[in-house]
Amino acid sequence: MNEKNIGKINGFLGLLLLLLCAAMTVISFNQFVLSENFIWLLSAILCALITILLLSGLTIIQPNQAKVFTLFGSYLGVIKHEGFWLTLPLTIRKTVSLRVINFNSDKLKVNDLEGNPIEIAAVVVYKVSDTAKAVFGVEDYKEFVHTQSETGLRHIASQYPYDNFNNDYEISLRQHSDEVGDELTKDLQTRLGLAGVEIIEARIMHLAYSSEIAHAMLQRQQAKAVLAARKVIVEGAVSMVKSAIDQLSTEGIVELDEEKKAQMVNNLMVALVSEKGSQPVINTGTIY
Template sequence: MTTTTPQTPDPGGAEQAPPAPARPTRVIHTEATTEIPVHLLFRDDPDPVSVQLRPAVVGRRQGTGEQPRLRRPVPARARPVPHVDPDLVERPARVMPAAVGVLAGAAGAAGCAATSWWAGTMPPAVAAALGLPAAGAAPGPALWAAYAGAGALGLFGVGGLARGRTGRAWVLGMFGRYRGTVRRTGLMWVNPLLLRRRVDVRLRHWRSEPMPAADGSGVALRVVVLVVWRVRDTARAVLAVEDHETYLRVCVEAALARVPVEMPGAAKPAVDAAADALTRLVAADATPVGLEVFSVRPVRVEYAPEVADVMHRRRIAALDAQHRASVLTSVVDSVEDTVTRLTMRGLVALDDHERKVLVKDLTVAFCAGRAETGH
């Protein structure tokens, strides 16, 4: 029997409000939820700031029903660039026409002649030819100062005369400081107090000695490469490294250690790809020191001495196996053609046993005949 419990009215005469419904429990007890404020989802800024979005990689676990997760892209590591003084850049040096040096030399010679006449050391015949009266001053500091000044002027003028050639340049320096580069040709006057270093700026070809390398399988090779290059920035080529030619050779060796080189019998695209990779690596390493590399191409590729004998025997074995396979194919075709003709024309009637015996005898005969003829 069911018993009904009557509701008890409150003292004010109003009925008691029913209790609030309970908050529903979570269906997934193993998952944690996070409340997101609504004002963050729907922001209405008067002047929104544009944000540049970066591409992201979306990863999702299969079979779990989870939402995709965004992963930050990993930046590629840049190759380290050799440290070179950024202020060390080629700039033209200040030079003067050759007439300045010639005039200074002539003025110095004239000053020495005038001082000699003043001192009375000039021969009388020369003084008479020049129409100069006889003079004879007593030697003193003024006389020696005049000699020193005239001689220094003459040496300074004549010693600064220089001749520039096509394809050659001078890197000038004074007291360890770079003062500029001279690329002019012809006769000119350069300060004789400056230190001159001649640099060849023509297009040059360098054929290397055999260098160690490896092919795609890791077999040791010896490679001779032809490098086409030139000096583009004379200041960096002379002052940034001790010897830019040695630096270029080391760059080529480092590139050969990273790029696999194929033998001459390989496909042309593989050979071209190796040459392009070598050129790109060497050019990237040589650019900071003022060198411009146009191409690096292998011109001779051979096996290293320690693996040459093994590879030679392997090559002979491969050729022998190929020859044996071709001979066997030819013999089988000849035997098949002979048996087919005999049976198709009705010359002989053979059962399975007789056919096997005939095939065996013909195979032995054909093989012996080819061995005797050497084919």
């Protein structure tokens, strides 16, 4: 069922017609009382019925709201334009909000691509774009959004690893939140199209390892950080040692054979790479 607009006219014009019909009802009834002519009574009854019908056709639409109209079980249409309107009488109306809605999912415990248990939650921003589908396509579109959002979040979380430790994957949940959010938005839009809902944005708002593996994963992250730092230190030390030996040889400060070069490289590498401060030993020569 697709959304369609229902016919309407300005409500103040309808109110004017209602007052005219009400006045005609009073006038016709007074003429019947004075003349006892049943034609005036029929006229009064007809005007009264028209007045009641006009009264039931008046409706007010608030900003960023819509009203869906049904008549004896048949879908007639929707009014989205704010204001005071006169439309078909005797209809049943259901108000649907067109405002942007912010929904925070519960923290879910799921397994990532590598099977690690993680905690994840998301914020979903959406609004109703098709009122007919929102009202008639599902039982309760808000509840439908909540349920499908959790289902979609579980699905997306299982498609990526929590972290990309060994660069085996292009995208990870922790390092590529924007890319993961875009995929979550697309997935939810596919799931919620049935309810006439437009997903404006979906982003991960909470991400953490589950408590049973959090300590072990923290140690793994710390070890990776230490390893990366040591790699940088070693690369810098090698460059400095090479530069020192080349400068000593170029300027002729000291003549070094291969054995002395190896010893100097060893001493410099220990001094530069060691985490503790080194104690220099000064060779003063042989004492007799």
